[in-house]
Amino acid sequence: MRLVAGIMMLAVLSRTAAADDEEARVHPVRPLTTGLYFTGLGGAIDGVSTGGMGPTVELALGAGRTQVFVEGGVAWMQYGSLEAREAGFMARGGVGARWIARSFELGDEAAVEMTLDGLVGADKIWWEHGGRLVRPELGLGVGLQMRKFHAPHVHLRFIVRVLFTPTDDDGMTAARCTGRCASASPLANGGMMFSIGGAL
């Protein structure tokens, strides 16, 4: 019995040590960072193309190679075809987590890193000619960042995310859908999001 307990304890300790080793391979992130990005969105609402751009801000808490963050942004949107195009204004926000998957260090000063992130949130769009649309957001992304280890601790970051934004507002979509624009798939609500910017 003692032998089994001893082996289990050794296994737990060795796993903990292995996790520590894995953490130690990446220079730890700062406990608190703020970021500002330029964001572009492209995708569809019920199969009708939409796109926009605007600023995004982020506040992140970090430890080891992981960060949890809140982000918010606004974007000026376009929706629909050339003739029936509708303009709108979007506000969005969410909480997420980012993990440094790989790190290539440039001496003791900085690193070029691959990040993986996930986000849950919501957005709301106010259309120019009336009407609003509120949608949940689920985002999964990958990023490339250059992170300086010492003051001023600048991060330059490029993020690409796949966004899932389900909506059931079929009436609004049908009004602008001419021809075979509506997809049969529920994944027709969503798209991609690109962010480029920096953090301190």
Added chain:
Amino acid sequence: MRLAIAVLLLLASAAQAESLAYDEPAPTSTPPPLTKLGFRLGGGSIPLADSALAAVQLGIGVEHAVFGKLRMFAEYEWLWLSVAPDDPNAMQPAFTGSGQRTHLGVRRAFATKRVHMIRFYADVEAGGGLGLYDVPTGAAAVPHAFAGLRGGYQIVKRSARASRVLETELSVRAIVVEHGVGFGGGLGFYWGD
């Protein structure tokens, strides 16, 4: 009991030695096998029976040396799909949807040149996979085969506590499906351990 503890200590020290060996410089100039992880952002097209899907794609991939210069890779791609409108003045696509695709293949360098820490390379690749796409008529599972070229450079360090290789590459591949030959490609970044 003592024997069991001795065996465990032996195994633990062997694992530690293996971990430490990672940080040591390579004993020869031959690079050791690497496992790579990275992503690619790109585009392409997928021929259908009566039209073609244009794709913007985000992919993530892993790669491992098999033997010699031959490397095996697996990739997963998420695709944003569209069909161009019939009316050339219309800015809205005739169709939009999404897709997912996997690739399994091998690659091999046919030309390399090393200048200090930077290794330039040109590779050929081949393989196959399966895609699941939204199409105007619903959804379709489409198998494919592919062959392509990759070119880029690696920054190589002899030792590091984190990744030893940072790779940037451009790739282009012909993708053969039931209704014709499409293409894919893009800019990729990979980290090698």
